[in-house]
Amino acid sequence: MIRIRQAGTADAREIDAMVRELAAHENSLEHVQVDATGWQRQLARPDVVVLLAEDDDEAVGFASTTRRLHLWSGGDLLALDDLYVRPERRDRGVGAQLMTAVARLAAADDLLVVWGVRLDNSAGQRFYARLGATLSTKMTAAWAPEGYRRHLAATSR
Template sequence: MITIRRATCDDAADVHALIHGLATHQDQAWGLTVSVEDLKRLLARPQVGYLIAERDGAAIGYVSWLQRVSFWSGQDYLHLDDLYVIGAERGNGVGELLMRAIAEAADGTVIRWEVAETNVAAQRTAGFCRPPPNPPRPMGGAGLQRRPRFVVPPGRRPVRADGRRRPGGHRRTARRGGVGTAAARSRRAPARMG
């Protein structure tokens, strides 16, 4: 049976082992400089959160976060630092349980998490999906409309956000020949000072 609980200072050695596991998994063990004693101090801070997943008393994963404040909204939020599950437990739903546990611990507070685009497993665990396409809408001027955004699902040719294949394979960022294209920007005269 899997249990999830808040880590305490007494769990510093297990926390260190899990962090080392993540660093090794990401081929970044060389960058891990935190000690067990450092972790004891960090886990005592009120703005640091750390949940450990255990199976039969053995640590098998964790999720860690820091409490922060947004200067834009003036509201607190949780910055999810890491989500990690040991190799033998991946695919058993431990990551999802940890994500549900942090959502419960957040109690309605916004959670922010930056995930590498190449980390598809984490995106799947967190339930991330590509944003829905924006419908065309006027952008100013006579008849100017926003073009649909292009997305590239892993392992596929480029497609439009509405699901239709796009000819070619290059990335278009704006209307062909329009003001926003790279070609048009390169034709602009430099701004003059004074």
């Protein structure tokens, strides 16, 4: 029986382990800069909610969210950062249960939920469409410190 609950600071090591599993799966492990201590700090923040899926007290997945200001609406939205289910637990409804928990979290304040999905993740796209999500193509840009510092140096001459 899967149980979904909000992760607390005591769950930091488990969340850290699963984030690293997800990053390794996406060939992005070098981008993970936070460790279990950092997760303790993040899990204590009121704008961060990580939902933890457990089966007999064993962590099997998570959904990480942040509540943030949406300037166009003048209100907040709920940003889903990651949805992850451990490989041996996939295709058993855990992801759907986590997304249901995300929906309940958002419904409490009638928040828009937004997230990204990789263009090459067709299974994820089908899953989200089945939930009723609207999928649209939009490129994500990131400006890392080394990139904007080069820009600043070039424009300050």
